[in-house]
């Protein structure tokens with residue numbers, strides 16, 4: 001089941017060129033949504049102005065070697081292991097979802113562009129990558145959405161409260177969950193029954209919402225966060241510290257209450 005390429009079976013009814021056009025259209029939607037978001041929020045303009053301002057207060061000019069080291073540190077720590085989330089459940093859930101999504105998307109692109117012909121001889125590694133990626137995304141995304149969302153975890157809102165900020169995580173969860181169920185039902189070969197077709201339609205709709213909703217959702221954080229992390233690490237290395245004062249060299253006086261409860265009220 002997990003070694004079946006769902007797109008090759010689908011190619012018996014839908015031409016592979018239609019699937020390929022769909023994937024390209026989703027990519028175009030992401031680029032458009034992100035560009036409109038950048039123009040509307042002016043966040044990239046602010047980012048570069050801020051970086052220019054910080055450069056003026058730099059205490060030292062970084063050599064090429066130092067800059068390269070900062071870039072590698074950002075990739076290895078901030079991006080690859082989302083170190084911003086600290087140690088704990090939040091980070092593990094994010095890593096599960098992030099790497100799951102990457103596997104799911106890479107698997108989809110490879111199978112749709114290289115092995116989407118009926119009875120294509122797909123190396124089993126690709127369907128395995130696709131199914132495992134979908135399962136990881138469902139696990140990481142559900143863990144985050146049901147248990148770790150700040151408004152649920154810390155503000156005592158009920159788990160079923162849905163707001164616009166949930167659009168990204170819910171569309172991401174829906175697309176991997178519906179994709180997974182569609183693939184399993186299709187591989188069961190239920191002789192033209194309706195089940196797999198319903199899940200295929202849900203899979204398509206959730207992808208349209210996920211990739212078409214970039215402007216309204218948190219999708220673009222996967223592009224903004226690495227940029228912001230790089231800027232933060234450069235500001236630390238060149239001493240400009242984003243124009244913030246250095247940590248005070250003084251005793252911490254938070255009172256006795258500080259030890260009573262782990263901080264989780266944001």
Ligand code: HEM
Nearest residue numbers: 078079082084090097098101102165166169218222225226
């Ligand atoms: C394929 C790439 C990625 C996926 C699928 C992904 C997925 C997600 C999801 C589903 C959320 C929860 C959104 C919400 O608040 O409702 C999230 C939040 C977050 N992501 Fe990502 N992400 C990706 C890349 C990244 C990268 C590269 C970084 C950092 C460099 C990052 C840092 C964060 C942070 C800091 C949060 C906030 C977490 C929280 O509120 O607890 N993400 N991400």
